[in-house]
Amino acid sequence: MRKHFAFSLAALMLAALPxxxxxxxxxxxxxxxYESFVAEWGPGPKVKETFEKTCxxxxxxxxxxxxxxxxxxxxxxxxxxxxxxxxxxxxxxxQEAKDTGLFxxxxxxxxxxxVPGGFKDDVFVPFDYGHFAVIYDSETIKTPPSSxxxxxxxxxxxxxxxxDPRTSTPGLGLLxxxxxxxxxxxxEAWAKLKDRILTVTPGWSxxxxxxxxxxxxxxxSYVTSPAYHMMEEKTxxxxxxxxxxxxxxxxxxxxxxxxxxxxxxxxxxLAFTLSPQFQTIIPTTNxxxxxxxxxxxxxxxxxxxxxxxxxxxMSPEDVAKNRQAWIREWLTAMSMN
Amino acid sequence: xxTRAEQTRGLAAGAAxxxxxxxxxxxxxxxxLMTAPDGLGQTLFDAYTLSILRFTLLQAVLSTFLSVLLxxxxxLSLARRSRFPGRIWIIRLMAVPMGLPVxxxxxGLIGIFGRQGLLNDLLTSAGLRNPVSIYGLTGILIAxxxxxxxxxxxxxxxxxxxxxxxxxxxxxxxxxxxxxTFRFVERPALAAVIPGxxxxxxxxxxTSFTLVLVLGGGPAATTLEVAIYQSLRFDFDPPRAVMLALxxxxxxxxxxxxxxxxxxxxxxxxxxxRAPKRFDGRxxxxxxxDTLVILLATLFLLLPLASIVVSGWRADLGRLxxxxxxRQAALTSLSIALTAALLSLLMAGGIIKARSAIxxxxxxSKHLAxxxxxxxxxxxxxxxxxxxxxxxGWFLLIRPFGQVTSFAPFLIAAINALMAxxxxxxxxxxxxxxxxxxxxxxxxxxxxxGISRLRLIDWPGLRRPLFMALSFxxxxxxGDLGAVALFGSNDLTTLPWLIYSRLGSYRTHDADGxxxxxxxxxxxxxxxxxxxxxxxx
Numbered sequence: 001m002r003k004h005f006a007f008s009l010a011a012l013m014l015a016a017l018p019x020x021x022x023x024x025x026x027x028x029x030x031x032x033x034y035e036s037f038v039a040e041w042g043p044g045p046k047v048k049e050t051f052e053k054t055c056x057x058x059x060x061x062x063x064x065x066x067x068x069x070x071x072x073x074x075x076x077x078x079x080x081x082x083x084x085x086x087x088x089x090x091x092x093x094x095q096e097a098k099d100t101g102l103f104x105x106x107x108x109x110x111x112x113x114x115v116p117g118g119f120k121d122d123v124f125v126p127f128d129y130g131h132f133a134v135i136y137d138s139e140t141i142k143t144p145p146s147s148x149x150x151x152x153x154x155x156x157x158x159x160x161x162x163x164d165p166r167t168s169t170p171g172l173g174l175l176x177x178x179x180x181x182x183x184x185x186x187x188e189a190w191a192k193l194k195d196r197i198l199t200v201t202p203g204w205s206x207x208x209x210x211x212x213x214x215x216x217x218x219x220x221s222y223v224t225s226p227a228y229h230m231m232e233e234k235t236x237x238x239x240x241x242x243x244x245x246x247x248x249x250x251x252x253x254x255x256x257x258x259x260x261x262x263x264x265x266x267x268x269x270l271a272f273t274l275s276p277q278f279q280t281i282i283p284t285t286n287x288x289x290x291x292x293x294x295x296x297x298x299x300x301x302x303x304x305x306x307x308x309x310x311x312x313x314m315s316p317e318d319v320a321k322n323r324q325a326w327i328r329e330w331l332t333a334m335s336m337n
Numbered sequence: 338x339x340t341r342a343e344q345t346r347g348l349a350a351g352a353a354x355x356x357x358x359x360x361x362x363x364x365x366x367x368x369x370l371m372t373a374p375d376g377l378g379q380t381l382f383d384a385y386t387l388s389i390l391r392f393t394l395l396q397a398v399l400s401t402f403l404s405v406l407l408x409x410x411x412x413l414s415l416a417r418r419s420r421f422p423g424r425i426w427i428i429r430l431m432a433v434p435m436g437l438p439v440x441x442x443x444x445g446l447i448g449i450f451g452r453q454g455l456l457n458d459l460l461t462s463a464g465l466r467n468p469v470s471i472y473g474l475t476g477i478l479i480a481x482x483x484x485x486x487x488x489x490x491x492x493x494x495x496x497x498x499x500x501x502x503x504x505x506x507x508x509x510x511x512x513x514x515x516x517x518t519f520r521f522v523e524r525p526a527l528a529a530v531i532p533g534x535x536x537x538x539x540x541x542x543x544t545s546f547t548l549v550l551v552l553g554g555g556p557a558a559t560t561l562e563v564a565i566y567q568s569l570r571f572d573f574d575p576p577r578a579v580m581l582a583l584x585x586x587x588x589x590x591x592x593x594x595x596x597x598x599x600x601x602x603x604x605x606x607x608x609x610x611r612a613p614k615r616f617d618g619r620x621x622x623x624x625x626x627d628t629l630v631i632l633l634a635t636l637f638l639l640l641p642l643a644s645i646v647v648s649g650w651r652a653d654l655g656r657l658x659x660x661x662x663x664r665q666a667a668l669t670s671l672s673i674a675l676t677a678a679l680l681s682l683l684m685a686g687g688i689i690k691a692r693s694a695i696x697x698x699x700x701x702s703k704h705l706a707x708x709x710x711x712x713x714x715x716x717x718x719x720x721x722x723x724x725x726x727x728x729x730g731w732f733l734l735i736r737p738f739g740q741v742t743s744f745a746p747f748l749i750a751a752i753n754a755l756m757a758x759x760x761x762x763x764x765x766x767x768x769x770x771x772x773x774x775x776x777x778x779x780x781x782x783x784x785x786x787g788i789s790r791l792r793l794i795d796w797p798g799l800r801r802p803l804f805m806a807l808s809f810x811x812x813x814x815x816g817d818l819g820a821v822a823l824f825g826s827n828d829l830t831t832l833p834w835l836i837y838s839r840l841g842s843y844r845t846h847d848a849d850g851x852x853x854x855x856x857x858x859x860x861x862x863x864x865x866x867x868x869x870x871x872x873x874x
Contacts, residue, residue: 019664035838035841036838036841036842039842040662040839041844043841043844043849046826062742068571071573072569072570072573072729075573076729076732076733076736077736080737082735083704092606103681149693157467159452164550164556165565166556166567166571167550167563167567167570167571168564194555196453197555198472198554199472199550199551199552199553199554199555200550200553200554200555200556201550201551202546202547202550202551202563203841204841205840205841206440206547206550206551206840208840208843208845209444210444210447210551211673212845213444213447213453213648213845214453215447215449215451215452215453216452225843229843230841232843244804287843289844297644312421328385330556331385331556333554334407334555334556334557335388335556337870
């Protein structure tokens with residue numbers, strides 16, 4: 001048994017080897033991001049290839065589960081982090097990220113950025129965005145809700161799956177969306193919507209999985225979700241419902257760490273994220289909207305997407321200040337029987 | 338009697354295991370406690386904590402009660418029908434739910450019991466208007482029974498099969514009715530197994546996370562584990578997470594103490610499949626009952642698994658198996674699982690050695706008895722330490738010494754080994770006890786010791802339970818996602834991680850396919866773990 005143990009230890013070490021053998025003569029820029037960004041179908045591989053052509057450096061992605069895990073990892077590592085940049089935080093995490101004191105102002109020209117609501121920040125640079133939307137299965141639902149009010153007051157037997165604001169960013173997004181629409185009346189709205197909610201999942205994946213398996217005809221996701229189904233699965237079955245009040249937006253941003261030893265290179269990368277080369281990669285790999293001009297026009301499927309008439313976005317300060325209280329409010333409204 | 342040297346060695350092995358486990362758990366906990374939180378400073382005991390506490394305990398008690406209660410007839414019937422084709426496969430299938438990532442199991446269950454599931458299809462075609470909804474406590478209970486009934490049934494079945502074959506011959510020649518057989522033979526055997534099994538299941542259910550959220554229907558269904566995850570990941574308040582984890586451990590410990598035991602002193606060996614010949618239950622009523630029970634249990638187990646197979650089959654399995662990412666992930670998963678399982682066996686070995694050395698002493702000292710209980714207790718309670726706490730704590734500890742990513746595989750293996758320990762103990766300890774009792778005199782009189790004893794006596798005698806424990810632990814580790822999430826780096830991808838990442842980017846079909854493959858790997862492992870049982874029959 002000991003021998004086998006030693007053998008499997010050796011196998012593990014071999015598996016771990018490539019992780020340590022990345023040191024080279026060229027400068028290395030380390031970017032912390034989330035997992036789906038670096039997946040083989042994600043933007044990561046193309047971004048790496050394109051950027052390395054111009055920078056004479058090695059671009060090294062380190063990926064964790066999601067944007068929240070990314071911030072947690074940075075907090076755990078503190079000033080000694082290997083990260084030069086963090087890519088994939090979202091607007092709701094910005095304030096917390098700034099409060100860590102780990103990030104440095106980017107100092108680049110961000111005039112190329114065009115995001116609904118006109119997001120501007122001296123530390124974080126937007127690289128893509130998506131409006132939250134209720135995605136529905138058009139084979140089951142013939143008359144989708146046309147407003148948040150419709151969703152809240154509609155037929156409770158038509159179910160929706162949402163995410164938990166305690167554990168996921170889309171869940172928090174919906175919380176803020178309802179708050180933006182209903183203000184102080186949000187608890188009453190949740191109490192009504194509660195009957196329509198089939199279940200509340202810990203993250204986006206579980207909710208969307210339930211939805212595509214047909215368990216619920218509606219799910220909270222992004223306006224851009226139908227583009228994936230149109231382009232990759234050639235189906236227009238799944239559609240986003242356009243809400244007349246407007247849609248809450250999620251903007252994904254990147255920022256530079258204070259402790260970076262490659263400041264110039266990091267700034268070069270941040271500027272690169274707003275360039276047409278980078279932005280062209282985003283829509284069909286990350287399934288989000290580009291935050292600046294792309295080199296080619298967007299694919300046809302994107303033209304068919306819902307265009308929100310109004311964009312909701314609360315300031316990161318407000319979100320950071322009220323998040324706990326609003327989550328409590330949500331819990332109370334949702335737990336009442 | 339053991340020699341003095343054997344005694345000392347046994348105690349030393351136990352102390353070493355205890356120290357190792359203790360350090361592995363307390364060091365990261367201390368590291369987290371010393372971290373400054375984000376300054377939200379929430380109080381620990383408020384209405385919120387109390388309400389999730391109440392729900393955690395309620396669902397865990399109910400889940401445990403149902404799982405154990407329903408497992409009794411299954412174990413009894415399977416034990417009484419000791420020979421029928423496919424029996425070994427039913428027992429093997431019972432290990433599959435353990436090796437599945439819980440979300441996959443949940444999706445399988447939803448395929449049967451969900452709104453659009455098989456059951457509701459049947460009910461609707463029978464004229465029912467509105468679908469039956471399982472979301473809420475019902476769904477949580479169904480899922481927990483699905484995952485834990487097989488575990489309880491296997492442990493009980495093993496307990497019944499360990500009764501000496503003469504028992505059955507005797508009860509047959511006495512002409513005992515099936516009620517008397519139950520009262521005098523089966524009930525005592527079950528009673529020895531049930532507390533241990535119930536304790537294990539209670540801990541598994543009390544720490545349930547994904548199942549509770551996905552099937553719970555809303556935040557009214559929240560467990561402490563959710564709150565721990567939230568404080569660590571979303572609120573970044575490590576001390577609060579640790580306090581919640583301690584609360585979880587303390588409360589569950591109290592309840593388990595109330596149950597009267599932690600210990601693995603039962604004599605079951607986790608379903609070795611060597612069924613003794615039975616002479617009872619020949620009348621048609623008993624046959625009909627057993628057939629019904631086994632059929633229902635198999636259906637309950639098989640249908641959700643079949644639903645996983647059906648959705649997995651739609652995926653492009655050929656492409657999935659041949660893609661490099663899959664090979665890499667499978668290799669990583671298997672090496673982590675093997676390391677974890679061997680580590681778990683080593684730790685269990687140390688604990689068992691010490692406990693049997695203590696039990697062997699003619700004069701029991703209070704201290705040693707306490708040490709023995711501490712070993713048994715600790716080896717079960719580790720199940721209650723949330724992997725996310727261990728992972729984050731170790732991350733902080735290792736961080737100053739270099740690249741965390743290069744330590745990550747070992748850390749994950751160690752965490753998985755710890756999680757598997759209670760299961761390994763329940764399989765190995767009774768087997769070792771029996772083996773030692775059976776062979777001690779023989780090896781003493783032959784004067785065999787050291788390597789040759791290991792080769793000639795221990796290995797042939799214990800090979801089977803060892804493989805069994807190994808496959809159990811490997812299956813558990815294969816299905817684990819929790820420990821990986823924080824370290825996840827592009828170079829360290831396990832199979833569950835691969836499934837989640839497909840699911841996280843619209844690729845549900847790929848995820849279904851990979852889940853099927855993972856299930857098949859688990860089944861193969863279990864089959865390997867029970868190899869050679871058939872020829873014995």
